Amino acid sequence: GEESFHGCSSITMLELPPTLHTIKRWGFNGCSSLRSIVPQQQNEPLSLKTIEAQAFCRCYSLTNIPHFPLLERIESSVFYGCHSLTEVTLGPSIISAARDCFDNCDSLIALHCTYRTGVILPWAVTHVTLHPDTTHIHTSAFAGCDQLHSI
Template identity: 40%
Template sequence: MLPERFDKIDIAIPKGVRIVGHRLFKLFKTLEEINIPEGVEVIEEEAFFGCEALKKVILPNTLHRIGKGAFAVCDSFEYINLPVGLQQIEAYAFMGCKKLRCIIIPKTCEVIGRSAFVGCNNLEYIILLNPNLEVTDIGLTNKCVIVRDNKEDDKAGGKCEFIQ
């Protein structure tokens, strides 16, 4: 039998937390939903690595950095809303997110790390709201389209209509 913390399907991080720590939720196989409250500024390396059942992630507008491999091998989510205010997506952040179909990178993002999306084989669109953001070697498949869109519109020209 698994320890109690591994049986949970949803977790609410308490208010007042500023950092989701290194490997804090790594390999929580049953975790389906996480609500990260306002005030959290950093999700550290591999914080949610291998949370294969994770379907819903709510990120705060206070988030500035998503660490290396933070959501790697989270096989179940199709979308994730990255908040305005996010400045950095580190290497391998979404590696192996096999069902991820579309992602909108906010205007405030200045860095996308190497191979951030490697293994995201169903990724169809990356919408970049920062027209000056350099995108090289981030691990995209040939079928993924990068759209540069200066609109602050969640729908980004209808390309990611399934993002809620």
């Protein structure tokens, strides 16, 4: 539910069951020691479809998130302030990703987008991979990305 583990600073790893469809708003907000999010069963694909607002906001130690093949929506400030996050892959199921979902992720240097409807970029990104059928790039999507050197 909402705010289920808000501020639980002793959590270091989160194992997601293959049946989980939604991570509720503020679910793990402020879990400052959370380092990785992994599938509970390595051979089972994750069925996560929605990550609600600020679910992982201020998870300062988060370095690793899995690829969510069915993820459709990433709401506002989901990964805000995840200073240790370096690389993210967004799949073809993405329908909606809030412009600020990666705000203040100052170590995020690689964003791989395999979806077709837009791009969300934090300022520290140095490399972007776009889906070949990309049809739209949001206004100012690359604004302030002074470190960007390859697309």
